[in-house]
Amino acid sequence: MLRFLTAGESHGEKLIGILEGIPSNLKIDEKFINHELLRRKMGYGRSNRMKIESDKVKILSGINEYYYTTGAPLALEIINLGKEIPKVDYLEPRPGHADLAGLIKYNQPDAKYIMERASARETAMRTTIGAICKLFLSEFGIKIYSHVISINDVESSTNYYDSSSDIDYSIADNSVLRMIDTKAEKEAVEKINLAIKNGFTLGGKVEIIGTGVPIGLGSHIQWDKRLDSKIAQSMMSIPGIKSVEIGLGEKIKNLYGNYANDEVFYDKVRGYYRKTNFSGGIEGGMSNGEDIVIRLTMKPLPTQANPLKTVHINTKEETLAFSQRSDVCAVASMSIVAESMLAISLSDSFLEKFSGDSLEETKKNFTNYKNYIDKR
Numbered sequence: 001m002l003r004f005l006t007a008g009e010s011h012g013e014k015l016i017g018i019l020e021g022i023p024s025n026l027k028i029d030e031k032f033i034n035h036e037l038l039r040r041k042m043g044y045g046r047s048n049r050m051k052i053e054s055d056k057v058k059i060l061s062g063i064n065e066y067y068y069t070t071g072a073p074l075a076l077e078i079i080n081l082g083k084e085i086p087k088v089d090y091l092e093p094r095p096g097h098a099d100l101a102g103l104i105k106y107n108q109p110d111a112k113y114i115m116e117r118a119s120a121r122e123t124a125m126r127t128t129i130g131a132i133c134k135l136f137l138s139e140f141g142i143k144i145y146s147h148v149i150s151i152n153d154v155e156s157s158t159n160y161y162d163s164s165s166d167i168d169y170s171i172a173d174n175s176v177l178r179m180i181d182t183k184a185e186k187e188a189v190e191k192i193n194l195a196i197k198n199g200f201t202l203g204g205k206v207e208i209i210g211t212g213v214p215i216g217l218g219s220h221i222q223w224d225k226r227l228d229s230k231i232a233q234s235m236m237s238i239p240g241i242k243s244v245e246i247g248l249g250e251k252i253k254n255l256y257g258n259y260a261n262d263e264v265f266y267d268k269v270r271g272y273y274r275k276t277n278f279s280g281g282i283e284g285g286m287s288n289g290e291d292i293v294i295r296l297t298m299k300p301l302p303t304q305a306n307p308l309k310t311v312h313i314n315t316k317e318e319t320l321a322f323s324q325r326s327d328v329c330a331v332a333s334m335s336i337v338a339e340s341m342l343a344i345s346l347s348d349s350f351l352e353k354f355s356g357d358s359l360e361e362t363k364k365n366f367t368n369y370k371n372y373i374d375k376r
């Protein structure tokens, strides 16, 4: 239904995106997109590159003079300001990065031709595309939130399953690490300072929440239509992600089956609902009307100021991996990219269910379905 492509290198002229499938007559709020780009740039422990970039989108096609989509593909551009790359050879591949496998696979003489595209800089364009999808979803009352639940072994006491009251996710936007628990945030900042001092990097874990998702996105009938399989693929495509969990994730194995599955209740106003949400809002590959809950684990980034052992690709001698300016911790930024990827996956499944070439048509189909659900 929805498809997109990105192009561009980390230190190339610009990042390019093409997004196809957004219905006509959706108002595109450029300010909102640029604010999303700003959210992605932030986070304690990010590289100085983020001070160089302004990350503003330019929309080249697919909208009219009043900033409404026309149904045509949206062509998007972000200019790179940090274009300078040291004029050296990158012949000592970094363990954990795309360098070695990439240069062998593509028969390249230098890792720079691999790392320039493998760089997470590309996620700025995905954030732009995700922001447009968020604008689309908000027309139907669907919202997406994220916060960081751990940096290395520092865990936030606030998370979807352990917090006793509703979480105010907006607090994450005021934290330098997108952590709601201020004590944990302070500890995590100290950990990052230690990592900066000693030249290593840190990973962590985030929680992404989608609210207002109606019953019935995705389908049980075929493996590639399952909403959870779509979400898992889009989350795993984010650089550095090592695990994706839906709902309670790996912890669910410790529960007895008569508690792990969310019992069904009915209320005349609310309709069907659950008192627990261990399944993370997805059953049988379909949304069940509860919050979509996803957790992602990001590994410590491969570029270390204090580099690891590797092999020189020409001499085959043991050496140290090349090092360049890089992020020490990008978990907070990753949570914004994950929000974007969730927005893209949900929009895709939403359009698969409700279709429509214009927003009016999609809304009509959605309202019909809502009326039908109310009578079930």
Ligand code: EPS
Pocket (backbone or CB within 6 Å): 010, 047, 049, 050, 053, 082, 118, 119, 120, 121, 122, 124, 303, 324, 325, 326, 327
């Ligand atoms: C990245 C390396 C760094 C990061 C970059 C991701 O870039 P540079 O080599 O210019 O210092 O800052 O992230 C971004 C540019 C970004 O926009 O997120 C890498 O190798 O993945």
